[in-house]
């Protein structure tokens with residue numbers, strides 16, 4: 485079955501067909517003769533012609549858009565393509581997409597822009613369902629945008645690479661997409677006779693019908709990464725107001741969002757005390773809790789952590805939401821924590837186990853794929869501290885080798901978070917988190933190698949605190 489190579493059926497052909505029910509029966513019979521055509525006819529019958537005007541405009545819009553696929557096993561950098569007919573743009577060939585070389589297919593699925601909470605939830609649930617229904621396919625993140633108005637036109641989606649051994653992948657994909665009748669755009673990609681690549685645009689409206697076909701053209705990597713623009717609008721929050729807007733928007737479906745918002749201190753700017761605020765950061769199991777506890781007793785300090793206790797009971801709920809909602813929760817957690825820090829700093833030094841740097845580093849590392857060379861450049865806006873957030877006096881980043889960290893996680897034997905499991909499994913992700921920490925600015929992190937025994941790490945931390953803080 486090959487969606488991409490079937491030409492549109494004529495209306496006369498359609499009349500011959502008795503019923504959609506009979507067609508769908510045949511469709512589900514693998515190896516059935518005329519299987520390809522039947523699939524096409526089935527989709528055609530179900531979709532009808534009602535939306536032909538919408539189809540025409542979406543295929544025009546489609547042609548001017550650029551698609552960007554996150555780094556993957558075939559491409560260490562994001563790859564960019566379009567379907568417009570620029571005079572000089574080179575065609576893409578299976579050299580660029582080796583997975584299409586043996587006659588395979590790839591797919592892109594884009595989610596049309598809508599209300600951001602709803603769109604983010606749709607993106608999350610669609611991603612989960614695609615992974616479940618196509619467990620052997622590589623499901624990559626994709627964004628699509630118009631070059632004239634990148635932030636305003638940005639749409640998110642997925643690029644799907646089924647294995648050659650999965651001939652019914654497209655059938656399964658369509659079955660998933662049928663459940664999302666509105667706002668999903670499906671394209672398939674296949675190799676042509678002259679080694680060119682074709683994109684077929686499918687209309688999904690109760691069914692799927694091919695509406696346009698264009699050659700795929702290569703686009704040079706832009707100077708400023710659209711993936712970074714994408715995270716700035718959908719997972720990074722640089723003001724309390726921004727993050728609160730998201731939780732307000734979702735509070736009718738997530739009642740706990742109201743509870744979190746109720747914990748936000750309305751009076752700002754905060755009235756800080758004279759004692760120093762010291763944040764300890766690092767990957768999981770680098771020794772933050774051990775060090776913060778020792779510092780607390782050595783300095784007679786207050787010990788706080790992020791997210792703060794008053795909202796941590798809802799953490800698992802927000803962890804299972806879309807990136808937009810989850811990151812809004814963590815961002816707000818910092819502002820709620822800041823009010824507690826300001827109050828505590830009036831009577832003693834304050835030690836904080838994770839703060840804004842964790843929120844930013846994990847977000848950047850999760851949203852940007854590939855190696856550390858794909859991270860936003862040093863000094864980029866994403867590494868800056870939010871203007872309206874209490875600024876600590878010192879941030880210490882603990883680093884240990886991967887082997888030692890994993891050894892500590894295993895020895896500790898506690899329940900790991902999903903991100904911790906990913907960190908263990910994905911060394912590139914780990915490197916991105918640590919590198920993002922190192923690129924943070926104002927305040928930047930001061931690094932301590934936390935591999936030596938605890939007593940040594942403590943002495944180093946105390947020395948840094950003495951040097952940089954008024955203690």
Ligand SMILES: Nc1ncnc2c1ncn2[C@@H]1O[C@H](COP(=O)(O)OP(=O)(O)OP(=O)(O)O)[C@@H](O)[C@H]1O
Pocket residue numbers: 766767768769770771772773774775892893895896934935936937938939941
């Ligand atoms: N310097 C050290 N040398 C050897 N083991 C250490 C050292 N520091 C901490 N550990 C051990 O490593 C494990 C992880 O430490 P800890 O819980 O303090 O890390 P963490 O950074 O707070 O982790 P998480 O962020 O996941 O809560 C614990 O079992 C702890 O006893």
Ligand SMILES: Cc1cn([C@H]2C[C@H](O)[C@@H](COP(=O)(O)O)O2)c(=O)[nH]c1=O
Pocket residue numbers: 768790791814815838839842843844846847901903904
């Ligand atoms: C504070 C904070 C945490 N996270 C993520 C990063 C890790 O996977 C876990 C670690 O939490 P722990 O309480 O230290 O074990 O939570 C995050 O993504 N953003 C944040 O702001």
